[in-house]
Amino acid sequence: MKIAALAGGVGGAKLIHGLAKLLPPDELSVIVNTGDDFEYLGLNISPDLDTVCYTLAELANPVTGWGRKDECWTIYQEIAALDGPKWFHIGDKDLATHILRTYKLNQGLTLSEITAEFCRCWGVKHPVFPMSDQSVRTVVHTAEGEALGFQEYFVHQACEPVVEHFEFVGIEDARPLPQAINAIEACDVVVISPSNPWVSIDPILKIPGYVESIREKPLVAVSPLIGGKALKGPAAKIYAELGVTPSAWAVASHYKDILTGFIFDEQDHHELEKIERWRIIALVTDILMKNDQDRFRLAEEVLRFCETILNRSR
Numbered sequence: 001m002k003i004a005a006l007a008g009g010v011g012g013a014k015l016i017h018g019l020a021k022l023l024p025p026d027e028l029s030v031i032v033n034t035g036d037d038f039e040y041l042g043l044n045i046s047p048d049l050d051t052v053c054y055t056l057a058e059l060a061n062p063v064t065g066w067g068r069k070d071e072c073w074t075i076y077q078e079i080a081a082l083d084g085p086k087w088f089h090i091g092d093k094d095l096a097t098h099i100l101r102t103y104k105l106n107q108g109l110t111l112s113e114i115t116a117e118f119c120r121c122w123g124v125k126h127p128v129f130p131m132s133d134q135s136v137r138t139v140v141h142t143a144e145g146e147a148l149g150f151q152e153y154f155v156h157q158a159c160e161p162v163v164e165h166f167e168f169v170g171i172e173d174a175r176p177l178p179q180a181i182n183a184i185e186a187c188d189v190v191v192i193s194p195s196n197p198w199v200s201i202d203p204i205l206k207i208p209g210y211v212e213s214i215r216e217k218p219l220v221a222v223s224p225l226i227g228g229k230a231l232k233g234p235a236a237k238i239y240a241e242l243g244v245t246p247s248a249w250a251v252a253s254h255y256k257d258i259l260t261g262f263i264f265d266e267q268d269h270h271e272l273e274k275i276e277r278w279r280i281i282a283l284v285t286d287i288l289m290k291n292d293q294d295r296f297r298l299a300e301e302v303l304r305f306c307e308t309i310l311n312r313s314r
């Protein structure tokens with residue numbers, strides 16, 4: 001079965017890792033959010049792309065989920081000693097990625113070309129695509145009236161400011177990556193991994209062209225919330241600040257115009273009836289991914305559920 005998966009950072013990467021163990025490279029393509037990308041110390045950083053690639057390459061830091069395992073911090077410490085910025089933690093191995101990406105972008109290569117080259121070097125066989133080769137930048141507008149770059153909000157200010165709304169700067173002029181659209185057209189099911197709907201998946205869906213091609217396919221989403229809490233990151237806090245009670249139902253509602261199937265946690269089983277009222281096919285299961293085994297078990301369940309959905313639509 002061919003899957004085109006949309007993913008953000010750490011949570012999404014875990015499910016992608018599980019799916020990649022079960023599907024050969026010609027049956028799984030990954031389309032990754034680049035709204036979190038930013039420039040730091042003059043370097044082009046693509047956090048979600050790197051998180052997905054490092055995870056697939058088995059190079060990711062198992063504790064944080066982002067950055068590299070067995071990392072060393074000499075450059076970070078030297079920059080700090082020189083009173084340089086230190087709020088964004090870049091280890092030496094990770095730094096090599098950002099230096100080379102920046103160099104290649106300056107040489108005129110596109111982000112998708114660079115990602116493909118890096119994947120080849122890291123041994124990542126499944127195609128991983130940035131959502132676009134054009135720049136889209138997530139800006140967080142706060143209740144205080146500030147406009148913060150996403151990493152400034154997420155890392156530097158530890159998601160403390162109250163969110164008023166998000167803006168995706170450049171989205172009108174961005175185009176979906178053609179290879180990503182081809183992957184969607186060739187797939188049986190599109191899967192939205194358990195990533196933050198507001199800041200990881202919306203930037204992909206809001207690029208003109210993606211929703212139109214996704215609509216042609218069954219779409220299955222996995223909730224990033226359990227019991228109204230995010231598995232990681234600020235999703236639940238963001239829902240509350242935007243005036244929506246965080247719940248599995250709220251996530252399903254976010255995608256409801258395009259959603260065929262929805263997978264959410266047993267803790268939220270009481271929301272089943274409400275979700276099924278929208279004619280969404282639901283799977284209630286254990287969606288917590290604490291270790292590799294959980295990733296593979298959930299990925300298996302996702303694929304079985306996708307089969308069920310395909311059989312129903314035949």
Ligand code: FO1
Nearest residue numbers: 009010036046047050066067087088089155
């Ligand atoms: N997240 C943090 O919370 N603190 C950091 O210092 C940090 C550094 C970092 C460096 C490289 C990278 O690829 C990711 C990094 N992240 C860090 C994660 C990143 O901010 C988030 O995972 C995403 O942008 C949200 O999906």
